[in-house]
Amino acid sequence: MGAAHQGGGGGFLARSELAVRWLLGIQCLLSGINWWYKILPFPNMFDPPGLPVKAEVVRAMLDSGWMFTVAKAVEVALGLSLLSNRYVPLMLVVSFPVIFLTFMLDANFLPALGGYWHGDAPFQHLAAKVLDMLYFGGACLAMQVFLMLSHFDRYRPMLIARAAPMDWSRP
Amino acid sequence: MKSRLMTALAVLALFLGVTSTGWMLAVTREWLLPWSTFKIFLPAGTALKQDR
Numbered sequence: 001m002g003a004a005h006q007g008g009g010g011g012f013l014a015r016s017e018l019a020v021r022w023l024l025g026i027q028c029l030l031s032g033i034n035w036w037y038k039i040l041p042f043p044n045m046f047d048p049p050g051l052p053v054k055a056e057v058v059r060a061m062l063d064s065g066w067m068f069t070v071a072k073a074v075e076v077a078l079g080l081s082l083l084s085n086r087y088v089p090l091m092l093v094v095s096f097p098v099i100f101l102t103f104m105l106d107a108n109f110l111p112a113l114g115g116y117w118h119g120d121a122p123f124q125h126l127a128a129k130v131l132d133m134l135y136f137g138g139a140c141l142a143m144q145v146f147l148m149l150s151h152f153d154r155y156r157p158m159l160i161a162r163a164a165p166m167d168w169s170r171p
Numbered sequence: 172m173k174s175r176l177m178t179a180l181a182v183l184a185l186f187l188g189v190t191s192t193g194w195m196l197a198v199t200r201e202w203l204l205p206w207s208t209f210k211i212f213l214p215a216g217t218a219l220k221q222d223r
Contacts, residue, residue, distance in 0.1 A: 012178065013177060013178065016185055019188070020185060020188050023185075023189065026192070027191070027192060027195060040195075041198070134187070134191075135187070135194035138187065139187035139190070139194075140191070142180075142183055142187045145180070146180050146183075147184075149177060
């Protein structure tokens with residue numbers, strides 16, 4: 001279905017949906033696969049314990065033994081869904097917590113700003129925090145939100161204030 | 172109005188999508204790794220001073 005249901009006048013938006021879907025799909029697939037097969041210089045399940053982490057919450061996820069694996073499995077599933085254009089609206093919802101928390105990990109650059117302000121850290125460290133916020137977490141969140149809004153008509157039935165349960169006795 | 176906002180979001184998503192893919196490749200190839208917080212994975216002694 002994908003862009004086909006976007007109707008007339010959506011030429012640019014339909015082409016954008018395709019491009020953004022591929023961009024986010026490739027990024028999520030590479031990032032997810034990296035957990036089992038190292039292709040990026042990011043944490044991998046076969047890394048020795050005790051390596052530095054970007055945030056302590058990541059260390060807690062690694063130490064749990066399953067949380068990071070689940071998050072990476074969701075990334076792989078989202079990547080495959082986006083690239084194959086199968087179950088895209090569903091996977092965008094399923095993966096939203098992972099994408100949002102990834103953004104939140106990169107979003108807090110205030111300690112880096114404070115460190116730079118007080119002369120405890122070089123400008124390069126502040127720049128690294130801002131660039132990662134923009135190009136890792138921020139970019140993924142922007143693409144995710146755009147894709148979810150592109151498929152908003154699929155979510156509209158969920159936006160009901162008082163929902164009655166389904167009648168399973170109905171043939 | 173909604174269509175214009177959606178077009179603006181599409182432009183932003185495309186821009187960030189293309190540049191972030193470039194950023195990811197640059198960090199992966201270690202061209203820009205010192206400019207990413209992933210510099211913590213650089214060999215000991217080459218990492219920049221942290222902010223705490």
